Amino acid sequence: MAKIGERVALTVLREAPPGVFLDGGEELGEVLLPRREFPPVWEIGGQVRVFLYTDSEDRPIATCKRPKAMPGDFAYLECVATSGVGAFVNWGLQKDLLVPFREQKERMEVGKSYVVHVYVDPESDRVVASRRLNRYLSQEPPNYAEGEEVDLILFGKTDLGYKAIINAKHSGVLFENEVHRRLRAGEETKGYIVQVRKDGKIDLSLYPPGRARIDDLEAQIEDELIKRGGFWDLCDSSSPEEINKALGVSKKAFKQATGALYRRKRITIGKDGIKLIGSEPEEWRPE
Structure with missing residues (x-):
């Protein structure tokens, strides 16, 4: 069953002036793939692989493009506009991604980039983003081995060092006195588990042990x-x-x-x- 926020292969039902309509199933009905989004090859009755989101009127819409971040991802995205409902970040699609005011820790500014979490809002069924990252980190106890290599996204600076998201699941700290190069917000890099403390906090290193x-x-x-x-x-x-x-x-x-x-x-x-x-x-x- 096709859902908003997923990449799926849908059947082309018919062509119309604005584009072609795809079979989104019982839940979504007919979904428009705008003419500007057409793949190089397509045919009535054939299938095209698309990403599903919603347009400015909250109607399901399809694109053959892949967004910079999928629902469930953390990503570093630039704020390109603000409005009375929140801020908008560029995620590589025609319609920018909304970060509602309730999902902002501080008012976002145009031209600046931020680490956000992308998700499908269960109330509106829209793909949106949040700056309240801790809400979307796993609550399960971390189970990492000492020295294990992990993927990091740097998202904050504290008196102790640099905060990082680990494998898109947990957060940990790179202690400043152990970092020997310049780091930037939003940087994606490999890191290593130094230790998982008894309270669940995780110490990290940029270097293998x-x-x-x-x-x-x-x-x-x-x-x-x-x-x-x-x-x-x-x-x-x-x-x-x-x-x-x-x-x-x-x-x-x-x-x-x-x-x-x-x-x-x-x-x-x-x-x-x-x-x-x-x-x-x-x-x-x-x-």
């Missing part, structure tokens, strides 16, 4: 050395800021990785930089 994190960094350093012809003027005497700008990690992590590479006889370490063994330039003077 323990040995895995250093292994990744070692590979990154080796790749960069190859690109640079075997020498890089980054070393133990470089400032934490220089190291963070170059690799996005702390100086401690950098020293752990270069120390491991040195012990494996992959690099030599000098006062002026690090050198990939086997491609020593003439001016290099190893310590």
